Amino acid sequence: MSRVLIAEDLYLLRDGLVHLLQARGFTVVAAVESGPELLKGLLELRPDVSIVDVRLPPTFTDEGLQAALAAREQVPGLPILVLSQHVEQLYARELLADGSGAIGYLLKDRVFNATQFIDAVRRVAEGGTVMDPEVIAKLLASNARNEPLAALTPREREVLEAMAEGRSNAGISQRLYLSESAVAKHTASIFAKLGLAPSDDDNRRVLAVLTYLNSR
Amino acid sequence: MTGPRALPQTEYMLRRFGQVAALLALLVVEVPAIIVAVPMMFLSFAMGLVFLFPPLVRLIRRFAELNRRWMRAWTDVPIEAPYLPAPPPPVPQPDGMYRSDRTLYRTPRVPAWNDRWKWLLTDPATWRDGLWLLLEPVVKPLLMPAFILAPGLGLRAYAIWSNWLLGATAASRLAGQVSHLRRTRNLAADSQAAEMRRIERDLHDGAQARLVAIGMTLGAVEALVDDDPAAAKALLVKARESSSETLTELRRVIRGIHPPVLAERGLADAVRALAIDSAMQVSVTVDLPRRLEAPVEAAAYFAVSELLSNAARHGDARTATVDISTSGADLRVTVTDDGMGGADPAKGSGLSGIERRLAAFDGVLALNSPPGGPTTVTMDLPRALPERTSKSGPSLPRWKLFAVIALWATAWCPTFPQGIVAGLLKISGDEEKSWFLALHLPEFLQWPTILFMIGLGGFMHFMAIRIPATYNVGCGTPQPAPVRPWRFG
Numbered sequence: 001m002s003r004v005l006i007a008e009d010l011y012l013l014r015d016g017l018v019h020l021l022q023a024r025g026f027t028v029v030a031a032v033e034s035g036p037e038l039l040k041g042l043l044e045l046r047p048d049v050s051i052v053d054v055r056l057p058p059t060f061t062d063e064g065l066q067a068a069l070a071a072r073e074q075v076p077g078l079p080i081l082v083l084s085q086h087v088e089q090l091y092a093r094e095l096l097a098d099g100s101g102a103i104g105y106l107l108k109d110r111v112f113n114a115t116q117f118i119d120a121v122r123r124v125a126e127g128g129t130v131m132d133p134e135v136i137a138k139l140l141a142s143n144a145r146n147e148p149l150a151a152l153t154p155r156e157r158e159v160l161e162a163m164a165e166g167r168s169n170a171g172i173s174q175r176l177y178l179s180e181s182a183v184a185k186h187t188a189s190i191f192a193k194l195g196l197a198p199s200d201d202d203n204r205r206v207l208a209v210l211t212y213l214n215s216r
Numbered sequence: 217m218t219g220p221r222a223l224p225q226t227e228y229m230l231r232r233f234g235q236v237a238a239l240l241a242l243l244v245v246e247v248p249a250i251i252v253a254v255p256m257m258f259l260s261f262a263m264g265l266v267f268l269f270p271p272l273v274r275l276i277r278r279f280a281e282l283n284r285r286w287m288r289a290w291t292d293v294p295i296e297a298p299y300l301p302a303p304p305p306p307v308p309q310p311d312g313m314y315r316s317d318r319t320l321y322r323t324p325r326v327p328a329w330n331d332r333w334k335w336l337l338t339d340p341a342t343w344r345d346g347l348w349l350l351l352e353p354v355v356k357p358l359l360m361p362a363f364i365l366a367p368g369l370g371l372r373a374y375a376i377w378s379n380w381l382l383g384a385t386a387a388s389r390l391a392g393q394v395s396h397l398r399r400t401r402n403l404a405a406d407s408q409a410a411e412m413r414r415i416e417r418d419l420h421d422g423a424q425a426r427l428v429a430i431g432m433t434l435g436a437v438e439a440l441v442d443d444d445p446a447a448a449k450a451l452l453v454k455a456r457e458s459s460s461e462t463l464t465e466l467r468r469v470i471r472g473i474h475p476p477v478l479a480e481r482g483l484a485d486a487v488r489a490l491a492i493d494s495a496m497q498v499s500v501t502v503d504l505p506r507r508l509e510a511p512v513e514a515a516a517y518f519a520v521s522e523l524l525s526n527a528a529r530h531g532d533a534r535t536a537t538v539d540i541s542t543s544g545a546d547l548r549v550t551v552t553d554d555g556m557g558g559a560d561p562a563k564g565s566g567l568s569g570i571e572r573r574l575a576a577f578d579g580v581l582a583l584n585s586p587p588g589g590p591t592t593v594t595m596d597l598p599r600a601l602p603e604r605t606s607k608s609g610p611s612l613p614r615w616k617l618f619a620v621i622a623l624w625a626t627a628w629c630p631t632f633p634q635g636i637v638a639g640l641l642k643i644s645g646d647e648e649k650s651w652f653l654a655l656h657l658p659e660f661l662q663w664p665t666i667l668f669m670i671g672l673g674g675f676m677h678f679m680a681i682r683i684p685a686t687y688n689v690g691c692g693t694p695q696p697a698p699v700r701p702w703r704f705g
Contacts, residue, residue, distance in 0.1 A: 054480070055476075055480065061479065061480040061481070062480040062481060085463075085467065085476070086467055086470070086471070086476045086477075088476075088477050088489050089489065089492040089493060090477065090481075090485060090488055090489040090492055093492070107463075108463075109459075109460050109463050109464075112456050112459070112460060113456075138493055141493075141495065142492065142493055142494060142495055144495055145495060145534070
């Protein structure tokens with residue numbers, strides 16, 4: 001039973017998230033609607049996972065993101081899943097910068113698919129990294145001219161994309177209809193081509209890939 | 217005077233005398249011009265031969281312009297031309313006719329002539345020029361002694377006289393600015409209207425159409441759900457996918473209106489986000505003391521965005537640098553790329569669009585793009601930083617507020633009863649001493665004390681006004697809460 005904090009200023013969406021999470025066995029410890037409340041909740045309640053909207057009152061700028069970053073500075077690795085109407089590589093970099101994982105960054109539309117969304121929440125709660133496919137697509141597009149990436153086969157690129165989104169080998173094999181051993185073979189090949197040290201730990205592997213892509 | 221210095225001095229005098237001679241020689245042409253001009257003026261207004269007026273004005277303006285040029289070159293009196301901008305050429309109506317007042321014409325000749333006539337007639341500079349020319353045969357001989365004895369001084373006096381009649385007045389400068397503002401405002405309004413139409417089309421063809429489709433799908437689901445739950449479920453999946461696509465579409469439109477990063481973080485981070493998203497290697501240096509005015513920020517952002525995508529698309533560039541800095545309240549943005557150069561605003565790339573956008577803020581764009589590259593675009597936007605007005609000044613501390621109140625409450629006492637009234641009593645020789653301190657003192661101290669009291673009172677009044685003047689008087693007016701009826705998380 002995970003304890004969840006929700007920060008969202010639109011009542012309908014906040015209420016919807018509360019119901020969705022309660023139906024899937026989470027305990028919602030707080031549902032707040034502004035930046036200062038959020039920061040206080042994060043630091044005092046230390047929820048197992050928090051779902052945070054980027055734009056919150058009072059300034060309606062990036063209040064939620066700032067609160068998440070500030071909280072994680074004081075409590076490294078505090079699991080937070082950031083939701084937004086738009087995704088920016090800039091924000092993804094800021095969220096990933098501390099390298100401690102347990103972070104997610106998704107478009108709000110991903111809530112439509114409840115099963116996938118709950119899966120993402122669980123992965124963040126367990127210390128994993130979840131990135132929106134759109135962030136990864138932008139990341140790969142802006143890296144399109146880089147040599148090592150250009151050397152990947154189309155299949156390897158698909159695997160890399162899925163890996164960067166934060167999926168485990170099992171998750172990748174499910175999504176791409178490959179056997180797990182085939183996925184393992186592809187990931188080993190990708191790591192060799194990019195010159196990264198191979199790792200069996202899913203979380204560390206994702207961070208390594210994202211750090212590699214962001215360093216360009 | 218020693219030899220080496222005498223020569224430049226003689227040369228100087230010679231040059232001055234030459235200039236004076238030229239001025240006087242001009243009279244030889246000016247006097248006949250006046251003799252022609254006066255009857256022409258009479259004919260054009262009294263006899264109705266209006267067609268004589270424009271050539272007459274052109275003639276007078278030529279003399280005035282020559283004089284301005286000479287005075288600018290010879291003296292340090294800069295004489296600005298005061299003329300109002302010429303009227304724009306007439307624009308044909310949809311049916312190809314040209315309208316002037318209530319008459320339609322087939323060709324633009326008559327309306328253009330009418331506009332020109334009105335322009336010349338109503339410009340006060342026309343009449344000031346005429347007066348100047350008329351007075352030439354009087355003023356120049358009057359200045360003759362000065363021209364001969366001290367030609368430098370004489371020329372200066374003549375230049376000041378010319379500036380008085382030929383120079384720009386505050387009104388003519390304002391008129392020039394107004395016409396410039398009107399032009400840039402029209403440009404801004406045009407580009408805004410075009411922008412609105414584009415957004416309307418995007419929403420109409422995109423989001424709106426998709427929502428209609430979703431509504432229809434949901435209607436079908438409603439009809440099917442009892443009889444064929446499996447088909448209904450399939451349609452629901454489709455509806456959900458469509459709503460997802462609609463959101464993507466809306467996101468794209470929003471980015472075109474006002475990018476969310478710009479709203480959330482300001483220009484610096486928005487440009488950094490652009491740099492990260494770009495396929496080129498873009499390095500960004502930003503030096504901004506605070507956030508810019510919102511409209512300027514958006515104009516600068518879209519300009520940088522357009523330039524970067526131009527560089528990648530047409531210039532085939534691999535690296536680019538963006539530099540954003542300020543000097544005073546002015547903003548300068550420089551974008552350099554290593555592409556193949558040869559960019560030309562006339563070739564219809566986005567450059568002229570950027571220029572139009574910047575013109576609304578009096579901004580200018582300078583392009584240097586030799587064939588083979590590199591391309592450098594520099595944009596200057598004056599007064600882009602918000603001024604630090606009442607918002608930024610510190611407000612009055614409490615103890616100073618009490619001091620000011622105490623000063624206002626007591627300053628009257630030394631000034632009036634102890635100073636001025638005591639002085640009046642002393643002058644009138646009245647024996648009444650009452651509570652006037654000075655009159656109780658020995659004779660020789662009375663006047664100094666009275667003057668000291670007046671001085672002290674004056675100083676107290678001065679401080680009571682001076683202290684609050686250095687602070688923001690509206691003690692901490694609260695910032696208005698951001699009101700945003702439209703919200704995108």
